[in-house]
Amino acid sequence: MIVDDVHPAWLPEAAFRAIGLRRVRVDGDGPLVETVRAELVGAGATLAEPADLVLALTGSLGEEGFAITRREGVTVVRAGGQAGLLYGFFEVVRMGEAAFTGEWAQRRYAPAMRRRMLDHWDNVDVHPVMGQVERGYAGGSLFWHNGVPRDLARVRSYARLLASVGINAVAINNVNVHRTEAHLLTDRLGEVAAVAAAMRPYGIRVHLSVSFAAPVTLGGLATADPLDGKVRDWWAGTTCEVYETIPDFGGYVVKADSEGQPGPFGYGRSHVDGANMLAGALAPFGGVVHWRAFVYNHRQDWRDRSTDRARAAYETFAPLDGQFRDNVVLQVKHGPMDFQAREPVSPVIAAMPATSVAVELQVTQEYTGQQRHACYLGPMWSEVLRFPLAGEADVATLADELVGVSNVGADPFWTGHPLAQSNLYAFGRLAWDPAADPLRILDEWIDLTFGPAVDRAALHEILDDSWQVYESYTAPLGVGWMVSPGHHYGPDVDGYEYSPWGTYHFADRDGIGVDRTRATGTGFAGQYPQPWSQVFESLDRCPDELLLFFHHVPYGHVLRSGSTVIQHIYDTHIAGAERAVAMRAAWERLAGQVAPDLDERVRERLDEQVRSAAQWRDQINTYFLRKSGVPDTEGRHIYG
Amino acid sequence: MIVDDVHPAWLPEAAFRAIGLRRVRVDGDGPLVETVRAELVGAGATLAEPADLVLALTGSLGEEGFAITRREGVTVVRAGGQAGLLYGFFEVVRMGEAAFTGEWAQRRYAPAMRRRMLDHWDNVDVHPVMGQVERGYAGGSLFWHNGVPRDLARVRSYARLLASVGINAVAINNVNVHRTEAHLLTDRLGEVAAVAAAMRPYGIRVHLSVSFAAPVTLGGLATADPLDGKVRDWWAGTTCEVYETIPDFGGYVVKADSEGQPGPFGYGRSHVDGANMLAGALAPFGGVVHWRAFVYNHRQDWRDRSTDRARAAYETFAPLDGQFRDNVVLQVKHGPMDFQAREPVSPVIAAMPATSVAVELQVTQEYTGQQRHACYLGPMWSEVLRFPLAGEADVATLADELVGVSNVGADPFWTGHPLAQSNLYAFGRLAWDPAADPLRILDEWIDLTFGPAVDRAALHEILDDSWQVYESYTAPLGVGWMVSPGHHYGPDVDGYEYSPWGTYHFADRDGIGVDRTRATGTGFAGQYPQPWSQVFESLDRCPDELLLFFHHVPYGHVLRSGSTVIQHIYDTHIAGAERAVAMRAAWERLAGQVAPDLDERVRERLDEQVRSAAQWRDQINTYFLRKSGVPDTEGRHIYG
Incomplete structure (x- = not known):
């Protein structure tokens, strides 16, 4: 293992504990095979017989594929190429103790992308x-x-x-x-x-x-x-x-x-x-x-x-x-x-x-x-x-x-x-x-990075739908580009509206969105194969989250969700900023479970996320309230 | 005169022609008096008697003041201090041949500001x-x-x-x-x-x-x-x-x-x-x-x-x-x-x-x-x-x-x-x-810089009201700040609207402007002595050109000019951009009357001014058309 003055990410020493307890045999030669051997030694494993784990350069699984089996108390990784052996080794790391538990038939692994x-x-x-x-x-x-x-x-x-x-x-x-x-x-x-x-x-x-x-x-x-x-x-x-x-x-x-x-x-x-x-x-x-x-x-x-x-x-x-x-x-x-x-x-x-x-x-x-x-x-x-x-x-x-x-x-x-x-x-x-x-995958990452004792639920609560949360308090319904020009951080609804970059939302007092239909717009929807060309073309069938990417609609347009566009904007932005607050609260539950320097860094970032999400909420909602004149149906405060 | 590889601005050799033809006497000593002597020599004047021009360090006109008289064919500049003598010299330069024509009683000059x-x-x-x-x-x-x-x-x-x-x-x-x-x-x-x-x-x-x-x-x-x-x-x-x-x-x-x-x-x-x-x-x-x-x-x-x-x-x-x-x-x-x-x-x-x-x-x-x-x-x-x-x-x-x-x-x-x-x-x-x-003053500058033969009318046509023209195609009615953040060039109506700089116009679908009255606004108008405090406070008495600096009004508000706010925006922006085109055309009339390098530089700038003014016109008019929904009464094209 390479010692470094930086965070080990998802490869802390603890991630190698299961392997470190084992006797291992590596069959094969070559530079990547040597890397595997060095990793094993670094992890504390013994290169000895009888082996609990065998990594063997053999078979015909391609250069990068590998297979794992476990029989008679021995876990066997077979790979057709050196890279496959390396990837097989890391698969065993990911599995942890499970790699050395029970008996199972061959599992084959190969990358989908070359x-x-x-x-x-x-x-x-x-x-x-x-x-x-x-x-x-x-x-x-x-x-x-x-x-x-x-x-x-x-x-x-x-x-x-x-x-x-x-x-x-x-x-x-x-x-x-x-x-x-x-x-x-x-x-x-x-x-x-x-x-x-x-x-x-x-x-x-x-x-x-x-x-x-x-x-x-x-x-x-x-x-x-x-x-x-x-x-x-x-x-x-x-x-x-x-x-x-x-x-x-x-x-x-x-x-x-x-x-x-x-x-x-x-x-x-x-x-x-x-x-x-x-x-x-x-x-x-x-x-x-x-x-x-x-x-x-x-x-x-x-x-x-x-x-x-x-x-x-x-x-x-x-x-x-x-x-x-x-x-x-x-x-x-x-x-x-x-x-x-x-x-x-x-x-x-x-x-x-x-x-x-x-x-x-x-x-x-x-x-x-x-x-x-x-x-x-x-x-x-x-x-x-x-x-x-x-x-x-x-x-x-x-x-x-x-x-x-x-x-x-x-x-x-x-x-x-x-x-x-x-x-x-x-x-x-x-x-x-x-x-x-x-x-x-996220669960895997949490497990490797923070170990099995961490409050996984808190981390899932923060991260699982964090992309949708981010989407909810920023640019609505697929319209995009409502960011500060240049550095692209933080809201600026009209920041790219009159720019040369081809990035417009066309919001006026009546509605918003880019008409990219063939019938009345730029025709971009026509570049898709069926059924997508028809789906995106259709105001009724277009998914809500892409509505404003493909259509210019009035603020009162009723979404498939049943809400109107304007009310959706208010609702998602208010809820999204609240979710940022909840994410920060969820992190509090991890106090004492993560390293202090990491804890401090994450807290600082979550504070900024809460601040920024409120800024997004307020700028977006104020912009559209000023433009549409439509009040929030819930009567919540939106800055005028 | 100092020779340089740069443009002489308003002090070309020609500006010194009248002095260069004269015999001059300078009475007095000191470094600035030496500067005057050097200027005279540089201009080709003869330091000799009998003098056509006398510059004398004498009298009690303060350190910077001076007086000029012309009697019996001699122009006399008197100054109490060396700086005054230097300023008197440049006044004679500005006067040109007129400084050596006719007879006139003493004219006294002193700076208003120390x-x-x-x-x-x-x-x-x-x-x-x-x-x-x-x-x-x-x-x-x-x-x-x-x-x-x-x-x-x-x-x-x-x-x-x-x-x-x-x-x-x-x-x-x-x-x-x-x-x-x-x-x-x-x-x-x-x-x-x-x-x-x-x-x-x-x-x-x-x-x-x-x-x-x-x-x-x-x-x-x-x-x-x-x-x-x-x-x-x-x-x-x-x-x-x-x-x-x-x-x-x-x-x-x-x-x-x-x-x-x-x-x-x-x-x-x-x-x-x-x-x-x-x-x-x-x-x-x-x-x-x-x-x-x-x-x-x-x-x-x-x-x-x-x-x-x-x-x-x-x-x-x-x-x-x-x-x-x-x-x-x-x-x-x-x-x-x-x-x-x-x-x-x-x-x-x-x-x-x-x-x-x-x-x-x-x-x-x-x-x-x-x-x-x-x-x-x-x-x-x-x-x-x-x-x-x-x-x-x-x-x-x-x-x-x-x-x-x-x-x-x-x-x-x-x-x-x-x-x-x-x-x-x-x-x-x-x-x-x-x-x-x-x-x-502008006329004086034109005369010194370009000489008496230039088409002064063309230059006046370009410059006389160029400030008002600039105002007309940029931010309307004193509201300000509709510029690109950071570099401040070109339009961005909302560029500073949600910023921390305290620079807002508060435009919504109904109206625009900053209420700075004491009655309902920030109270800034109250910082003025009378009558201005009352004038600015009053929607009726506030000058049109400052209306939006002091008041938030509906787009349909009728100005003292008789136009509405929204129509004023359209009219001034369309007319302003047209004026930029006219300024460029006026410069064309100066072809052959100015140095080629200067001509080229000014043309390049006027081209940019025409382009930029059209961009200002279109962004401002589109922004307010989208927001107000009020069409131009003249039916001119405004981008939607």
Whole structure:
């Protein structure tokens, strides 16, 4: 076990107690097998016969799968590859004493997604406004400090945490590739290699975000045109050097033609041209390019009602299906906008049957409380992954990979809010098994992190529906975007209403919402396969929680719940802020059951959540009372 | 004349043509007299007899006054002090050929204000968000670049410009004194001395913004309590060293207990304690302390309707009148809020008869278009200065000094927008003579800057009522604050509506405005002497342009103009944006009459003004159409 001066997250010493009492045999060789041996020794287990636990590199369960059985008092983990053995080891850790109790037939495990990846939006330099980690709420970068690489012990600990939940890939730098960070591809490649070396023992391959303009900015070429021979040569040569330094390098992540980043459009080329050019450079080495589908016009005119940002990714990429090389992965945000607390699933995910698709989730809580609010996102992601977008096929089936934007930084608790560790945990577990119950995953996390003696009910009371609570006191009914511009924390109902970002609610004195129907609106609903296209199109059938995403309705519109839109706004905001108070009270019950430093941190965050939720409640309710003139039917006080 | 690589502003060579043709005699000695001699030589004048122009240090017109006569073909300037002679010289420059034409009796000139001062909000360091010059729109600082002092030739040119309009004092650094800049008082004092040396030949004394916490941050003391003996000693000793280095140092400018700056409140002391302590340190050397009255709660809760930021300065300072030392100058912003395009005059100006008062104007266009919009502020300032606040006494009479926040930076045109030079010019001229006609001043500026052949009508068409035009397409009827938070450029109607800054409009579906009456509102109107207290209190008598500053009214409220509030909003915003277009067209008529680089700069700014004015029009009109539901009576298109 790696000793560190940070919180052990879900791998405290106590989590290894059951294994530590056992005699263990490990059959097999290789670097990851050595990692397993070192873990066992670190946990206090005896490598001896007769064994209580056997971990054996054998059989044909694929590189990452494994099976566990228990017969005649011996627990046996079999894996076809080293990574599978490592994942099997951590499964035994998770099981605790149960792994050594009773007898049972073989249980087989294999990841649903071939790649389970975290994207770090870390920079080497500290941006004056964005900080070092873009949308990071957990201190500085894990990888760099003061412009140079950090001590790698922390990175190794991080890799271990990730491996324990099945993550097998990490992109270590921001998709917005700034000047300094561009050099990680070339003259600062050694820093990437060092991180890769620290993560390799845990089966994690390192990827790098690169700038499409690199041939110009780094290579001194006159163009970055993907069809230009010199450009292709530059990428081929540069990529070759990357693999000479990092033979198991994962590949490139690219944000192109998006929010000001350079891309093929600048040269009159398509995203196929751009992505395939990079894929061609990576293919000889088995690398992949993650090409983000987050392409839209961020200089929209709010006066132009014909444009709809929600439509953009589908319009750009759906016509290109089938044209990408095999080692291109189109990385699609789970919703059509940008990680709001509530969005419909992106129709792009169903539109690319002949393309590898990675669904991108945001583990970092940019729009869900910024790790100051407790907001367990497992249930949201589970809803997304299980959504039957194309007939029988749910999102998890349609997707080849799951990518999460990391919520981790140099913070001693890894994630700022200690309870946000649950999101990192759940991301990995759901990437491995999207059908898993997110509350069961939460329970697992509680058990490992806090031990069996903790008041689990209090933690469940805080976290189980914390996402819905957050949703309830923020932007109502799927409308989104009622946040302060720029930093995105706290309410500002009109903050994005007249902006160029394509993010509008169109609230007037009569009603609110974005008409995205085909009949009278932007037509976005038409991008969905049936039945969803019809469901979202229909005012009667559209789910309440997405109503304002698809429809503009009067404040008096009666929801499927029976409430009116305006009364729903008042009710949910008042109840949501009350729930924040109740969450704080539930935490009080844990006094003495958790470490004092963690207790203090969580209390400080819950105080802020209570304050912020009241601010949300009051701004939202006042805004809509002022606008609609409709009083609360319960006669509760709303500021005028 | 000082040659520089920047625009000559209103002192091009051509402005000295009339003097350059003359034989001149200068009677007197001293450094400023030498400056006059050097100016004359630089202009090409001959120091010879018989003279066409005599400048004589004689008589008893005070240190700064002068008189001009012309008899028997000789123009004679007499001044009691060197500064007066310098000002007399520049008066002759302004007069041009007229100074040498005809015969006329003595004309006497003396400044209305004893101190005519510009405050620079310059920093040594570049702030990541605010830039180097806080609220600066003309490039970096004139005084520092890359953390070290700039070449002082530019500073000397600047001093000359200021002297030519009668400015006699400059505070060279930001009133928000950050860490680096605090050291200008002590170990970086040499930099201040260098600037003082560059400005001294033009009769300008240098002042310094200091941090009230300096005894702690610079002196290593445990407190900055103004009644603590060690603190007083520290300030006395430090000030003594300042005067040893800069014998004619002007004094300190202090922003205390304001927007997070430290002050006496932190030690349970009053502003009298704080200001008098500093005044005591300065008094032996003839220095003054400018103590800013900009004190208010910037962490207000929008839900608390009982607090009113407008009331704050009066409540803090009016009870202290008579308690300040003679060399304390209370520096009061002209309005009760913060340099909005329209505010009533601050009642504090009438509340301090036993205190020296400086009225502070904002030459830098923070809230009036940021030197991207042409906005000549002379008429606004003239209105302020001539406002009969206390019986017969207008603001100019009540004030002892006029202070302007500088609009100048390292920009080649000094002010970003070349036409914003007119504001710097008008500030000096109005500080000298507040009764002067601002359009006459503008004419003077046009004549000096562009020469007699320019299309003056076009320039007047652009600038004469440009302030009212700006007002017309931005925040209506005195309500203010409908700007983007932070940078303050461009519209955001609700941007400050739920903020802690005390800046609200309270618009709902029925009406808008802040009730500041005594009868039903915050009572701010009661801070005014009669008749203004009654005038502002009265819905019928309150001037239209201040209606929403003092009253909350329905959208259908009929203005004194006969229009309704809502129709006034639509009309003025549509007309204002049209005027911006007309201003651009007027500039077209100047093609070929101005230098190409200036022409290009002004065109670029006018394009932006046209774009921005349309954005203001549309956001404001849409916001109020959505909220009020009242259509435009003219049926013009307003975005829904």
